Amino acid sequence: PGGIFVATAKRKVFGQVAIDMIAGPSEILVLADGKSSPKWVTADLLSQAEHDVRSSAVLVTDSRELAEAVRAEVEAQLEALPRRDIARRSMEENGKIIVTDSLDKAVQAANRIAPEHLELCVEDPFALLPRIQNAGSVFLGRFTPEALGDYFAGPNHTLPTSGTARFSSPLGVDDFMKRSSFLCYDREALNACSGRIADFARREGLEGHARSAESRKQF
Numbered sequence: 071p072g073g074i075f076v077a078t079a080k081r082k083v084f085g086q087v088a089i090d091m092i093a094g095p096s097e098i099l100v101l102a103d104g105k106s107s108p109k110w111v112t113a114d115l116l117s118q119a120e121h122d123v124r125s126s127a128v129l130v131t132d133s134r135e136l137a138e139a140v141r142a143e144v145e146a147q148l149e150a151l152p153r154r155d156i157a158r159r160s161m162e163e164n165g166k167i168i169v170t171d172s173l174d175k176a177v178q179a180a181n182r183i184a185p186e187h188l189e190l191c192v193e194d195p196f197a198l199l200p201r202i203q204n205a206g207s208v209f210l211g212r213f214t215p216e217a218l219g220d221y222f223a224g225p226n227h228t229l230p231t232s233g234t235a236r237f238s239s240p241l242g243v244d245d246f247m248k249r250s251s252f253l254c255y256d257r258e259a260l261n262a263c264s265g266r267i268a269d270f271a272r273r274e275g276l277e278g279h280a281r282s283a284e285s286r287k288q289f
Contacts (some may be wrong), residue, residue, distance in 0.1 A: 095124035099185035104133030112143040119160035120153040184235040
């Protein structure tokens with residue numbers, strides 16, 4: 071769903087047919103504490119960087135030691151990666167390591183970035199989960215890499231990107247359903263509010279609307 075050709079096709083038909091979302095390029099944010107393995111964190115970052123040169127891989131940690139270790143490990147793992155040219159350019163142009171004073175600040179940074187994929191590589195990921203407000207999909211614990219969601223486990227994996235997780239959700243059943251709203255007032259209910267309806271309408275200069283609401287008073 072995040073490919074440039076799929077995204078372009080969706081833009082061309084948007085407004086004529088329903089689409090789920092414009093998704094991509096792929097993103098990962100790994101929120102990790104100092105007890106996390108630099109090798110694992112780096113592997114997870116590169117798993118998204120190898121998608122596309124436009125992909126984004128971000129580490130947010132409260133441990134400067136982990137940050138330095140991951141920076142060195144990126145270079146080491148890139149050399150052995152078949153798609154290293156793509157991954158290297160992705161990391162150079164869009165990769166980031168953010169060091170915070172605390173895990174609290176790390177959570178704030180994650181919510182502000184609103185990533186497509188968010189890994190919580192910490193001792194107690196479920197303690198942080200209630201404070202995660204903006205993320206497409208959350209991967210809990212050190213043994214839940216993002217690749218698990220790509221290929222094997224559970225929830226739908228068409229997710230909001232480019233910060234749109236602040237206001238949108240993963241693709242779900244509701245996206246494939248069409249709804250209509252309905253309303254019904256009886257005479258008493260309409261008479262109780264027709265004056266206010268007419269007032270709104272006249273303030274907008276729409277006399278026909280006002281008369282439509284008031285016309286039923288005579289019956």
